[in-house]
Amino acid sequence: MNRILYLIKLLKDQFLKITMAGEKYARHVGVEVGENCRILTTTFGSEPWLIKIGNKVTITSGVRIVTHDGSTWLFEDEKGRRELFRRVEIGNNVFIGFNSIILPGVKIEDNVVIAAGSVVTKSVPKGSIIGGNPARIIGSYESYKNKVLSTYISREEMDFSEPYRDRVLKALTKDFKPFMVKNDS
Numbered sequence: 001m002n003r004i005l006y007l008i009k010l011l012k013d014q015f016l017k018i019t020m021a022g023e024k025y026a027r028h029v030g031v032e033v034g035e036n037c038r039i040l041t042t043t044f045g046s047e048p049w050l051i052k053i054g055n056k057v058t059i060t061s062g063v064r065i066v067t068h069d070g071s072t073w074l075f076e077d078e079k080g081r082r083e084l085f086r087r088v089e090i091g092n093n094v095f096i097g098f099n100s101i102i103l104p105g106v107k108i109e110d111n112v113v114i115a116a117g118s119v120v121t122k123s124v125p126k127g128s129i130i131g132g133n134p135a136r137i138i139g140s141y142e143s144y145k146n147k148v149l150s151t152y153i154s155r156e157e158m159d160f161s162e163p164y165r166d167r168v169l170k171a172l173t174k175d176f177k178p179f180m181v182k183n184d185s
Contacts, residue, residue, distance in 0.1 A: 026053070034092065041065075047085060054092035054110070062099035069104055091126070100135075111141040 022039030030049035033039070038058040043065065044051055050067040053059070069084040076082070086105035090096075094108055097116035102108070107123040114120060115131030115138070124130055129139035153171045160167070 022059075026051075050085065050087045052087070052089045054090055054094065056092055057090055057094045057096075059090075059096045060098045060100075060116075063096050063102070064100075065102045067104050097131075113141060113144060 022041065023033055023037050025042055026033050026039050026044060026048070029044055030051075031044055032049075032052040034053055034055035034057065036056045037053060039053070040061040041059050041063045043063065045065055045067045047067040051065055059065075065088050067085060067088055069086075072082040072084050084104065088102055088104065089107045090102075091108055091110040091112065093110055094112045094114070096102070096108075096114045097118065099116060100114050100118040100120065102120045105123075106120050108114070108120070109124060109126035109128075111127050112124050113129045114124070114135065115129070117133070118131050118135040119133040120130065121134045124135075125137075127141040128137050129141060129144055130136060131138045158167050158171060162170075
């Protein structure tokens with residue numbers, strides 16, 4: 001009977017993931033979510049109530065937020081197996097890129113951009129752009145903001161009467177990023 005109840009719970013959870021919007025699903029499972037958020041993931045670990053998300057936060061698809069350390073399963077003595085649970089807190093005005101992983105005990109302060117594929121193992125100070133595995137500071141939020149506002153096309157400059165594809169092709173940046181160079185140090 002327990003197995004059937006477990007399967008019913010799994011099916012219900014999958015149904016809710018599909019039918020609820022990201023922010024609504026996050027709240028449903030116990031995540032504390034601020035206002036004006038875009039949440040495109042449903043992966044909040046086994047303790048979602050330990051996660052707090054501020055205002056104007058984007059969490060893209062594939063992002064995983066982890067609130068426990070599963071490796072403690074390896075360590076056991078006469079007192080039994082050890083457990084480690086930690087909160088994850090995400091401030092205001094934060095963007096977390098595609099397939100990033102936020103590990104237990106990480107606090108992400110305000111005005112932060114996390115590059116796609118980052119593995120965030122330590123807390124992130126306000127006004128930072130981070131990326132990599134493990135993630136490290138790679139730039140400043142203010143510098144990026146200034147670049148975006150002065151260089152990128154605004155929505156006001158786009159013609160929304162045109163089909164999406166045509167709008168994108170008109171806004172497309174034609175150049176590529178510079179080539180990587182070998183660092184011999």
